[in-house]
Amino acid sequence: MKKFTRRLLSFLLMAVLALSAAGCSSSGGGSEAGDSGAAGAVEGGEASTGNAQNDEGAAGEKIVNVGVTDSLGGINPFVVDQTEINKYAVGLMFLPLMELDKDLNFQGMLADSVTTEDNINFVVHIDDAATWSDGTPVTADDVEYTVRRLASPVVNNTTLMLYAFEGTGEEGFVEEGAESMAGLKVIDDKTIQFTAKYPMALTTFENTYARYIHTMPKHVIEQFSEEELLTADWFSHPDVVSGPYIVTDYDNDHYISYRANANYWRGAPKIDKLNIRIVDASQIYAGLQSGEIDITHHTMTAIPQEDYESIEGLDNVEVVYGQPITNQSVFIQTANIPDKKVRQALVYAIDREQLVEQLLKGRGEVVDGFLSSASPFFDDGITPMAYDPEKAKALLSEAGWDGSQTLRFYVNSGDNTFVNGAQVLAAQWAAVGINVEVQTVDLATLMTLAGSMDYDFFAVQYTYAPVDPYPDVQWLLSGEGSWTSYSSDEINEALEGTQKTSDTEEITKLYSIIDQKVQEDVPMFSAYILSVQGAVSKRLTGAEPSAYGFFNDVQNWDIAE
Numbered sequence: 001m002k003k004f005t006r007r008l009l010s011f012l013l014m015a016v017l018a019l020s021a022a023g024c025s026s027s028g029g030g031s032e033a034g035d036s037g038a039a040g041a042v043e044g045g046e047a048s049t050g051n052a053q054n055d056e057g058a059a060g061e062k063i064v065n066v067g068v069t070d071s072l073g074g075i076n077p078f079v080v081d082q083t084e085i086n087k088y089a090v091g092l093m094f095l096p097l098m099e100l101d102k103d104l105n106f107q108g109m110l111a112d113s114v115t116t117e118d119n120i121n122f123v124v125h126i127d128d129a130a131t132w133s134d135g136t137p138v139t140a141d142d143v144e145y146t147v148r149r150l151a152s153p154v155v156n157n158t159t160l161m162l163y164a165f166e167g168t169g170e171e172g173f174v175e176e177g178a179e180s181m182a183g184l185k186v187i188d189d190k191t192i193q194f195t196a197k198y199p200m201a202l203t204t205f206e207n208t209y210a211r212y213i214h215t216m217p218k219h220v221i222e223q224f225s226e227e228e229l230l231t232a233d234w235f236s237h238p239d240v241v242s243g244p245y246i247v248t249d250y251d252n253d254h255y256i257s258y259r260a261n262a263n264y265w266r267g268a269p270k271i272d273k274l275n276i277r278i279v280d281a282s283q284i285y286a287g288l289q290s291g292e293i294d295i296t297h298h299t300m301t302a303i304p305q306e307d308y309e310s311i312e313g314l315d316n317v318e319v320v321y322g323q324p325i326t327n328q329s330v331f332i333q334t335a336n337i338p339d340k341k342v343r344q345a346l347v348y349a350i351d352r353e354q355l356v357e358q359l360l361k362g363r364g365e366v367v368d369g370f371l372s373s374a375s376p377f378f379d380d381g382i383t384p385m386a387y388d389p390e391k392a393k394a395l396l397s398e399a400g401w402d403g404s405q406t407l408r409f410y411v412n413s414g415d416n417t418f419v420n421g422a423q424v425l426a427a428q429w430a431a432v433g434i435n436v437e438v439q440t441v442d443l444a445t446l447m448t449l450a451g452s453m454d455y456d457f458f459a460v461q462y463t464y465a466p467v468d469p470y471p472d473v474q475w476l477l478s479g480e481g482s483w484t485s486y487s488s489d490e491i492n493e494a495l496e497g498t499q500k501t502s503d504t505e506e507i508t509k510l511y512s513i514i515d516q517k518v519q520e521d522v523p524m525f526s527a528y529i530l531s532v533q534g535a536v537s538k539r540l541t542g543a544e545p546s547a548y549g550f551f552n553d554v555q556n557w558d559i560a561e
Helices: 002-026 084-091 140-150 202-210 281-290 305-312 340-348 352-359 389-398 416-432 443-452 470-476 489-498 504-521
Strands: 063-068 098-100 106-108 111-116 121-126 184-188 191-195 245-251 255-260 273-278 317-321 326-332 406-412 435-441 457-463 524-530 533-537
Touching: 063 281, 084 273, 098 202, 106 111, 106 202, 111 202, 121 140, 121 202, 140 184, 140 191, 202 470, 281 305, 305 317, 305 533, 340 389, 340 504, 352 416, 352 524, 389 416, 406 416, 406 443, 416 435, 416 457, 416 524, 435 443, 443 457, 470 489, 489 504
Parallel strands: 063 273, 406 435, 406 457
Antiparallel strands: 098 106, 111 121, 121 191, 184 191, 245 255, 255 273, 317 533, 326 457, 326 524
């Protein structure tokens, strides 16, 4: 199970810290470490120019431009790195089985239900109405074939972590050319069963697999060998899709352009052409002001903090602040700071509410532990440790702290907001007798340091999936080799419990145990949780910035007359 969660964390880091990197690169804006991440682009390229197909259309055509600050890795579902932009770029053409909506509920996309009776066998039912754009029904055979090919050692897709299912080896692969996989059973034309090797919560299956499996049309792709699945040009210009849009052209650093799938089974899109425009964060305000950008995304679009007020002042857009889901996490290397009284003093010595008010203009919150108020499992009865410098001094005295040691605190140099905040924290620590040297490094270096354990503590933006924080928590608190070198039998028992029940109240109690233990032992703490800004043009209807569910009903987006 540890292998599963360690590998899962690397996937989540890729999905989330990549977005955090983009956000930090401008001024500490938006956040899947997500969801819950450091691969992918730190910054998008300059705005594309001279691409007539990207910005212009025939008379009467409706065109919408989505502004993002992440660059694209690719659109082949067998190759993509599964960062958010890759997930959505593919998902517009090949629907995931399920998706989260803006309220963090799972919404059926290609599937209309996922159920389990034992947290081992997961039954997925494909929507009876689901069809490919050529009129062929989407079937369980399509899902089975797609997953089996994703598990091919030739395809070598390690991001989906299929080793959690029966029939795969330790690396998550079946034999080359395998005609079946023990963990996949087609029950009927529209029903398939996944069988896991160990208990897994329904939310973990839905969030980790159902949201990231993009089913392909078997009747089209079975013509390709396993090697060709990685290179065939068809994946860059598919002509059979299950989603609302079909890609027409893309440039990894500048744009992705789509035309509507008139045969979309959930309803033909009202917007004829959709463009994802990849721009530098500093260009978002100007793009919204001029109308070249119609809408932004809460995690794919990193709006600089210093532009928030200017964007709020624009007459042509509506501003929407997201739920507080992006955590400015501070991870403490407990092997270097073994006394929990010293770690507690680090928190009591700082005024986190002041950080929220001054750095975030009140757009955020302070919590202890991993869960924010956005999570359905959040326990609002856990009172965050308050600013109390006298208590910090007393704890240091009890710990025998003599003040001669200098602690090394590493911060992402691209996160200008928290670079400033770290200096405030260092001054507050100094006031109680803790000498801290703040060292700013780029995100790639920070992640290398995190793996080396050569630090006392470091800070990075991290999004713990509100509906499924389990894999991140398990790894981060998994003892030697983790970012904290901390583990707790009490926490491990509670974590295992979260995978064996679907009762929200029970899961809330289990995560409350975890967060209270983290508050007591302080292997990590949250400097603050960010609530990031999004914006949408008033000419666009049916669309709203959000971290989750952004494109779920894109077929209903329209231009106001």
